[in-house]
Amino acid sequence: MSIIGTAGHVDHGKSTLIEKLTGIDPDRLLEEKQRGLTIDLGFAWLKDENNNEISFVDVPGHEKFVSNMLTGISGIDMVLMVIAADESIMPQTIEHLQIINLLSIKKAIIAITKTDLVEKEFISLVKDEICNLISGTSIENSPIIETSVNSDIGIQELKKQIFKIIKTVPKKSNIHRPRLPIDRSFSLTGFGTIATGTLLDGEISVGQEIIIFPEKYSGRIRGIQIHQNSVNSAKPGTRVGINLSGISHKQIKRGQTLALPGYINTTLAADVELISLEKDIKHNSIVNLHFGTTQASSKIRLLDRNVLYKNSSCFAQLKLTNPVVFSKNDPFIIRLGNHTIGGGKIIDPNPPRHKKNSQKILQRLGNLSSDSNEKVVLEIIEKYIVLPTKSISKIGNISIEDTTREIKKLLESKKISKLTKNTLDQEKYYITTEHEKILTNKIIRFLKDFHLINPLQKGASKEHISSLTNINSEIFSILINNLIESGELVQKHSLIKLKSHSPKLSESQNFEVNKYIKILESNSYAPPTNHTIEKDIINFLIEKNKVIKISDNIIYSITTYNEMLSKIKIALQRNDLFKVDDFKKLFNTTRKYTIPFLEHLDESLITRRYKDGRIKFDQDD
Known part of the structure; x- marks a missing residue:
């Protein structure tokens, strides 16, 4: 399934166009129907010539409801930008385009609506304005189609273009850690609590236990629906309605995240790549943060400057007052008052506090923000020292297959080394070659000194070595077992010694022994x-x-x-x-x-x- 989101100024005909394409009125609220104005998200769908389903998320165009628009546009594959021929480009057209560009949405169609209301020459002027507007953005060179729902002009051509472009959308990533940013919840008689949203990063099935974050409510998936049809499971990239048991409708709200136990955690900070628009962004500014379906207040700590001037980018850290759920590479938007001032993507969803102007930190964030999975995997291993494949995949938001492929490259280039936990647990762990050398030398050096001071002792306990070398106990255990397996160290009972060490008496001690x-x-x-x-x-x-x-x-x-x-x-x-x-x-x-x-x-x-x-x-x- 592919998902298309609308964008455009208020009253430019987004909802009417969706209804014409799908036969479904996306305006679901009584107030929306009375006012002829989309206030909240609307949903519709149609099937292409191969019977593949396409979901539409209709977003509000009024500036007062941009936050709702941001909720709807998260997780979409393609945008349908709607511009009315009689008004051409308007303020919300520009703001929506800025948001699309910040979210790096690359698939788009621009529909010029209400073409029956203006002369042909005026439509040509509108086209020229649109081409100038989208030039240099992520949707540059997108097709522009003239339409009129009243005269059926361009509707079939629009459908053909939608079906053509949707075929080029890459398959949604499945990294086996499903999450559903919730955009709507309600209760149905006979069913109970329903939560809806766009499923990301993994598959879900009926009967699975789930957690609602950040509150950590627990429940179970009682049923799944896709476009009013019940299914047993849903794949990533699908718009789903999930019937939940064990959780009250009153506990569920937009902005929460549904996930399986043990797969995601909440955080109060994130390292980000930040892009400014038409306004300067100052260090420690308080902004409204929008990501997925969540809105939150956040402080922005710029990591290498005091001011991010307009139309620039830098690395920053978001500091939140309430816990949220981020994943690496999640896009976000920041707003100040009624204005969108910037956005970017999450680089590290669970960072420590950083010193300002640290070149080491800036270099690390540069690698983490890279499009190269190899650099990202290497940086993750560097940060956490020793990790198995599953953890690297989870932290990097990279599929197991891609993670395994990058690990193989790094092993071949000798940038990382492979370790095993013990003979019973054959899961592979990875450490940078440099870290392995540093920590191994630390252990070897400690034992050399220990044998020198205590020449008659057979060795030292693991606990003693770990505490005095100040190496994390879990990392130490993996390293020490690999040193024993390689033959560099010897373990006898509970004591560890260098292979070369053999207890012996000094001359003076020999004299003392003979006397004794x-x-x-x-x-x-x-x-x-x-x-x-x-x-x-x-x-x-x-x-x-x-x-x-x-x-x-x-x-x-x-x-x-x-x-x-x-x-x-x-x-x-x-x-x-x-x-x-x-x-x-x-x-x-x-x-x-x-x-x-x-x-x-x-x-x-x-x-x-x-x-x-x-x-x-x-x-x-």
Whole structure:
């Protein structure tokens, strides 16, 4: 389905022309019919020669209702600019054209209406004026067709041109994150709440759960209608009526956005490319912002100047007082009072506050505003550091297919690298080559320093490395797992170390160890419990099987321990029961050493308690 929006001055015959083309009167309000004046949006449709449906959105031409016109013209594929032959170009003709140009609408037909009221020579003058007016705009060189609904002049020719141009409209993007800017809501007896609008960015189906933003009301799609026909699903670019359950009609209003859960978020700011018209725009100006079907008050922060002079452009940041829903590349219009003063497109729908005149920020926004998806994808990865394909697609408002294609190019040019989260989750994540190098070097450098300061420790925990390198935990986890998989780092239990690291003693520590073991062996069965040696050295000796720890403060040299163990095993063979007193007599020691040693034997499954002594452990017991 394609959507055509009207544009033009009040009383130039837009609604009458739509009714003549479609057989449907788009004026739906009683006041509109009484006054012969379109106040709000009107809707109609027709089918082309191939039975393809074309929707019409009829917008008001009066200057008081420009905000309604802006709501209607959002999301259209083509504009039908209507200019009356008896009045030619009027103020709202010019303002509507400025809006069309700011919204970058390129497909258009100009219909000169009421040609039966003027002479042929006058129509030629009107044509010349129109050609001069549209020169240099987005609808330059659009066909101009003379019409009269009273005499049926040009109606069939207009239809033919509409069908011809509509065929050239590109297929609507489907990035699988549907949203519906709501332009109308009402309640029907027996059905309940109905919301209408033009579906963007994805497909919706009956039965899906939905969220209404910014209030975050939740509900479900009960039914979908397209041109009064019930359907099970609707594709992007379609005008739809959605029957909602779980949400009251009173909760729904123009300017809200319907979306699936988890796909969009509200924001209070947006980075934009801003274009001024005939008025200067000052830094921190408060303006009326129009985008989609939403109107909001916004402050404009110019990022590289104090004044944006007329007919110029720059980067700016919109600051709003109430949350709204933006998507990247959404067009917008700004008005001051009753005048349209500029517009542009959204570059980043969720930015931080920027310092003014930052060349780095301006360069980044230049890349994000580029028509090159490759530059946009690279900038998104640069900002968020590590992202999967789905997130890049969502942030950039680019289809998964196009995102995947740009990622492939960036990988081939070695501008980005591919990471995996872990062996179980094989989803691919992407990081700029520069960022990967910086963060990887940070982790490697930290471990080198850690091993230098703690040469006997086997490694550091992930939590310890992450906190002291100040790397986001999720990003750190992805990076560390890839370093382990590549073999640069080694993980043993919960500790991480450099592949090259092996705990070893210094010369002075070796001297200290030899001295310590001599002390242990000089009092072999009752070693000293006040250890003067460092805890790291003791752990190293345990790891190297030089000593064995029986309890918190009792440590034996491995030579003494093996000797004692051999004697105990012989005693167990001679006697069925080995008691506390047997240990004390065998090693001429006290209860202080006896009880911990016997408990150690039980824990090591060498013995087990039996009555008032120990017997040899048997797995079959």
